[in-house]
Amino acid sequence: MTINRENDLAIGQDSPLYHIRQFFDAIQRTTDEYLFVVDLSSGLTLLSNNFVEEFNLQSNVITDIDSLLMENIYPDDQERYAESIHNILIEKVSDTYELEFRLLNQDGDYGWAECRGFISHDKDGNEIMRTGVVSRLDKRRHADDVTGLLNRFSLSRALRQELSSPDSHGAVVSVGLDNFHVISETYGYHFADIAMKQIAQNISNVLPPDVNLYKLDGDQFALMLPDAMPEEIEIIFASIQLCMREIRNVEDTIYCTASAGAAFYPTDADDEITILKYAEAAMEIARQQGRDRIVFFSQETYDRWRYDTSMQSLMQNCIARGCEDFFLCFQPQVDAKNGHLIGAEALLRWRDKDGSIIAPMQFIPMLEKSRMIIPVGHWIVEQAFAVCKEWQEYMPDFQMSINISLYQLEEHMFYPFVKDCLDRYGLRPETITFELTESQSVSDWEFVNRQFNQFHQLGIKIAMDDFGTGYSSLGFLKNFSCNLIKIDRLFVQDILTGAFDQNLVKYTIMLCHSIGMEVCIEGVEEEEAYIFLRDECKADIIQGFYFGRPERKQVFLRRLKSLKRKTG
Ligand code: C2E
Ligand code: CA
Ligand code: CA
Numbered sequence: 001m002t003i004n005r006e007n008d009l010a011i012g013q014d015s016p017l018y019h020i021r022q023f024f025d026a027i028q029r030t031t032d033e034y035l036f037v038v039d040l041s042s043g044l045t046l047l048s049n050n051f052v053e054e055f056n057l058q059s060n061v062i063t064d065i066d067s068l069l070m071e072n073i074y075p076d077d078q079e080r081y082a083e084s085i086h087n088i089l090i091e092k093v094s095d096t097y098e099l100e101f102r103l104l105n106q107d108g109d110y111g112w113a114e115c116r117g118f119i120s121h122d123k124d125g126n127e128i129m130r131t132g133v134v135s136r137l138d139k140r141r142h143a144d145d146v147t148g149l150l151n152r153f154s155l156s157r158a159l160r161q162e163l164s165s166p167d168s169h170g171a172v173v174s175v176g177l178d179n180f181h182v183i184s185e186t187y188g189y190h191f192a193d194i195a196m197k198q199i200a201q202n203i204s205n206v207l208p209p210d211v212n213l214y215k216l217d218g219d220q221f222a223l224m225l226p227d228a229m230p231e232e233i234e235i236i237f238a239s240i241q242l243c244m245r246e247i248r249n250v251e252d253t254i255y256c257t258a259s260a261g262a263a264f265y266p267t268d269a270d271d272e273i274t275i276l277k278y279a280e281a282a283m284e285i286a287r288q289q290g291r292d293r294i295v296f297f298s299q300e301t302y303d304r305w306r307y308d309t310s311m312q313s314l315m316q317n318c319i320a321r322g323c324e325d326f327f328l329c330f331q332p333q334v335d336a337k338n339g340h341l342i343g344a345e346a347l348l349r350w351r352d353k354d355g356s357i358i359a360p361m362q363f364i365p366m367l368e369k370s371r372m373i374i375p376v377g378h379w380i381v382e383q384a385f386a387v388c389k390e391w392q393e394y395m396p397d398f399q400m401s402i403n404i405s406l407y408q409l410e411e412h413m414f415y416p417f418v419k420d421c422l423d424r425y426g427l428r429p430e431t432i433t434f435e436l437t438e439s440q441s442v443s444d445w446e447f448v449n450r451q452f453n454q455f456h457q458l459g460i461k462i463a464m465d466d467f468g469t470g471y472s473s474l475g476f477l478k479n480f481s482c483n484l485i486k487i488d489r490l491f492v493q494d495i496l497t498g499a500f501d502q503n504l505v506k507y508t509i510m511l512c513h514s515i516g517m518e519v520c521i522e523g524v525e526e527e528e529a530y531i532f533l534r535d536e537c538k539a540d541i542i543q544g545f546y547f548g549r550p551e552r553k554q555v556f557l558r559r560l561k562s563l564k565r566k567t568g
Contacts, residue, residue, distance in 0.1 A: 010044055010061050011039070011044060011046070011061060012042075015039045015041070015042060015044065016037075016039055016128050016129050017037060017039045017044060017046050017129075020037060020129075021046070024037060024046060024048075028048035028049060028050070032050070033048075033133045033134065033135050034047075034048055034050055034051045034054065034133070034134040034135075034136075035047070035048040035051070035131075035132070035133055035134075036048070036051065036065050036131075036132045036134075037129060037130070037131050037132075038065055038129065038130040038131075038132075039128070039129060040119075040127050040128055040129060040130055041128070043063055043064065044061055044062075044063060045061065045062050045063070045064070045065040046060060046061055047060050047061070047062060047065075048060075051134075054105075054106065055068060055072065065132070066081075066082075066085050069081065069103075069115070069134075070082070072103055072104040073101050073102065073103060073104075074101065074102035074103070074104075074110045076102075077101035077102055078101075080099060080101065081099065081101055081115075084097050084099050085097075088117070088119065089130075095118060095119045095121075096116070096117065096118050096119075097115075097116070097117045098114070098115070098116045098117075099114070099115055100112060100113065100114045100115075100137070101113060101115070103134070103136070105136070111136060111137070112136075112137040113134055113135060113136050113137060114134070114135045114137055115132060115133070115134045115135075116132065116133050116135075117130060117131065117132040117133075118130070118131050118132075142154045144215035146193050146196050146197060146215075147196060147197055147200035147215045148197075148200075149200055149204075149213055149214055149215040149221075150212060150214050150215070151214065151215055151216070152214065152216045152217070152222075154214060155214040155216070155222055155224065155276070156272050156273075156276070158212070158224060159172065159224060159272035159275065159276065160272045162224065162226060162265075163265060163266070163270060163271065163272060163275075168226065168265070168266070169226075169227065169264070169265060169266060169267075170224065170225050170226035170227050170228050170264070170265060171224075171225045171228045171233055171262050171263065171264045171265070171279075172222060172223070172224055172225075172262070172263055172265070172275050172276055172278075172279040173222065173223045173225060173233060173236075173237070173260055173261070173262045173279060173294075174216070174220060174221075174222050174260060174261045174262075174276070174279040174280045174282070174283040175203070175220065175221040175222065175223070175237075175240060175258050175259075175260045175283070176219055176220045176221075176258065176259050176260070176283050176287065177199065177219040177220075177244070177256055177257075177258055178256065178257045178258060178259055178287065178291040178292065179256060179257070180192070180195075180196075180218075180219035180256060181219070183195055183254055183256065187254075195254065195256075196219075199244045199256070200213065200215065200221070202243040202244050203221065203240050203243060203244060205243065206236075206239040206240060206242075206243045207223065207236065208236075211223055211224070211225060211236075212224065220280075220283075222276070222279065223236075230262070230296060233262050233294070233296075234294065237258075237260050237294045240258055240260070241257065241258060241292065244256060244257075244258055257291055257292035258292070259283055259286040259287045259291045259292060259293060259294070259295075260282075260283055260286060260293075260294040260295070261278075261279045261280060261281065261282025261283030261284070261285065261286055261294070261295050261296075261297065262279060262282060262294060262295075262296050262297065263275050263276075263278035263279040263282060263296075263297035264296075264297070268297050268299075278297045278302065279297065281297070281302055281305060281306075282295045282296060282297040282301075282302075283295070284305065285301055285302075285305050288305075308366060311363060311366060312366055312370060312372075314352075314353065315350070315363065315366070315367065315372060316372065318350075319372055319375050319376060322379075323375075323376060323379040325350055325351045325352075325353075326348060326349070326350055326351075326376065326379065326380075327348075327349050327351065327552070328346045328347065328348060328349070328380065328383050328384060328387070328553070329346075329347045329348075329349055329550035329551055329552060329553075330344035330345070330346055330347070330387070330550065330551055330552075330553065330556045331344060331345050331347060331543060331548060331549065331550040331551070332344055332543070332547050332548040332556075332559070333345060333399065333401065333520065333541050333542070333543045334541070334542050334543075334547050335540075335541065335542075336521075336530075336533065336534045336538075336539040336540055336541060336542045337534065339530075339542075339547070341395070341559070341560075341563060342397070342398075342399050342541065343398055343399025343400055343401060343431075343433075344398075344399075344400060344401065344556065345401040345402075345403070345435065345543060345550075346380065346383070346384040346387070346400060346401065346402050346403070347360065347403070347550045348360045348364070348376075348380060348403070350363055364405070368405055368407050373405060373407060373408060374408065374411050374414075377404065377405075377408045377411075377414070378414075378417055380402060380403075381402060381417070381418060381421055382421060384400050384402045385400070385421050385422070385425045385427055385432075386425060387400070387553060388400035388425075388427060388431065388432070389425045389426065389427055391556075391557070391560055392427075392431070394560045394561060394563070394564045395560060395563070395564070397431065398431065398560075399431055399432075399433060400431065400432055400433070401432075401433040401434075401435050401463065402432065402433070402434055402435065403435045403437050403465065404434045404435065404436055404437070405436075405437045405438070406436055406437070406438070406448055409436075409447075409448040409451045409452060410444055410447060410448055410451075412447075414451065415451050415454050415455065418455070418458075418460075419458065422458075428459075429458050429459035429460045430459045430460075430461065432460045432461065433460070433461040433462070433463050433483075433484065434455060434460055434461070434462050434463070435463045435464075435465040435486060436462060436463065436464055436465055436480075436482075437465045437466065438465075438466065438469075449479070449480070452480055456481065461483040461484060462480070462481075462482045462483055462484070463482060463483065463484040463485065463486050463520065464476060464477065464480070464482045464484070464485045464486065465486050466486065466488040467485040467486060467487050467488060467508070468487060468488050468490065468491055468504075468508075469488050469490065482517060483517060483518065484517060484518040484519065484520060484540075484541075485508075485512055485517060485518075485519055485520070486519075486520045486521075486522055486543075487505060487508060487509075487519060487520070487521050487522065488522060488523070489522045489523020489524075489544070490523075491504055491505055492505070492521055492522065492523045492524060492529065492533075492544075493523065495529050495532060495533065496526075496528055496529055496532060502532075502536075502537075505521070505533070505537050505539075506536060506537045509537050509538055509539060510538075513538070518540040518541065519539055519540050519541070520539070520540065520541035520542070520543060521533050521537075521539045521541070521542050521543070521544070522543050522544060523543075523544050523545075524542050524543070524544030524545070524546050524547070525544055525545045525546050526546060527546060529544075529546070530542060530544075530546055530547075
């Protein structure tokens, strides 16, 4: 493209541009849009001043507007632009055109723009002029369509301005509507828009007069509160909570709650991107903590949240690739009477991307919360059954214990899956023990109970894990008939010195024996403890570092092979 340096001189008196020049100058003062007019006989184009500035040109008159635009249009959109120009100039399919494309801006980013054009004719029908308007949509859209509130773009600008003044301090609060999607799913998008508008209005009404409410994406709002202290923010949030609960529909009253996160500037961060990110993260944390509350940003909670979310996505990927970063370790379980190996507990491990091994307590709660424990649980059963079958070649009665969180028993496919697995590997159910571990949230106890009984009838043994802690108590024993309890290592730590622990373990074992249950003691690390548990307490099964730590499959296999050699 060439720029005509002689400027206006290039436009001769017989060019239509010559005659509209004054009008064009007047009109460009009244709008932010980029304007151009092309004299179709000469191809010369008159540009508005903002066009010249935006594209760093040296003159208002150029010879090829389309090349100028093409050079600045996002590559993927160029073909569409060329096609549209071809249609109007060559194919002459229409007198007007309108299309959207991404256009480079002065920051070096592409933003959406809209170009509308029109071809005008003289009285004989000859094409004389092409007029066009380019609107930068990215710059124009400062308000939210539904609520009419200022949007994220405006909030960023306001924040940037606020942060640029020295000594400015205050807070950004991000407010998210909990479960708003339920409203749109139940009553449809039209009603959801009305409800959203009403909520926006209600919130605006309870805010101090100088505070702006902004509408961010989806169901999210934000406030900027210069000079605000935490106590004031809590009061403002309490009034938001009150005002937005009732959204009236013709038939029903709909209740919706809000969660919020607040971050302070300049203490938490002093740039607008980070401060907003922190406020939004604090809001996510508030949602995770149970919703309908406000959480103030702290670096520590944020780091933990970041760790959890990144771990969650890593695990999701890992599961999608067939659980390839998970593996099982096996810890020996021995007969307390003689110390002979009877089986192993399968313990899950996860290999981090940098190769470090992560212990299950760090990720099992997250797997449970996200329900990812369901596919991982299937994988564990499959692996443990395969290993058990293999090891029964060396020891026909080898017992495999598998941890199952109660949550997994809520899954309807779990029982059929296990049954199918037993058949496929040709395993005897009585060589399998399910150790039921505590789980955060069981919602359908009735179903859990039924599934539990099915496993029982099938012949799989059931152990109550971590007896004495959490859910695992006498009350549970009364309702669920287990074959075995495992006494948590908490009670074994001081077994040699603590009279309370000694009695507790001893009498629990007596109680269990009297109702026909066996007892496994976990966490046995020393010979003296083992002897005490064997002779004084009459424990049935022992598991602990004294007899072996959790080991990889190959390591455990060597133990089995050497046993076989010894016993012939
Ligand atoms: P748990 O079922 O009580 O497992 C026993 C834990 O105690 C294991 O920790 C084991 O390594 C450890 N331990 C065993 N003997 C000793 C000892 O003598 N001294 C000490 N200090 N520790 C000992 P791990 O492998 O970290 O597992 C922790 C928990 O994670 C398990 O507790 C279980 O609740 C859960 N878990 C492990 N694997 C799975 C799994 O595959 N599925 C489910 N749902 N939960 C699992
Ligand atoms: Ca266990
Ligand atoms: Ca335990």
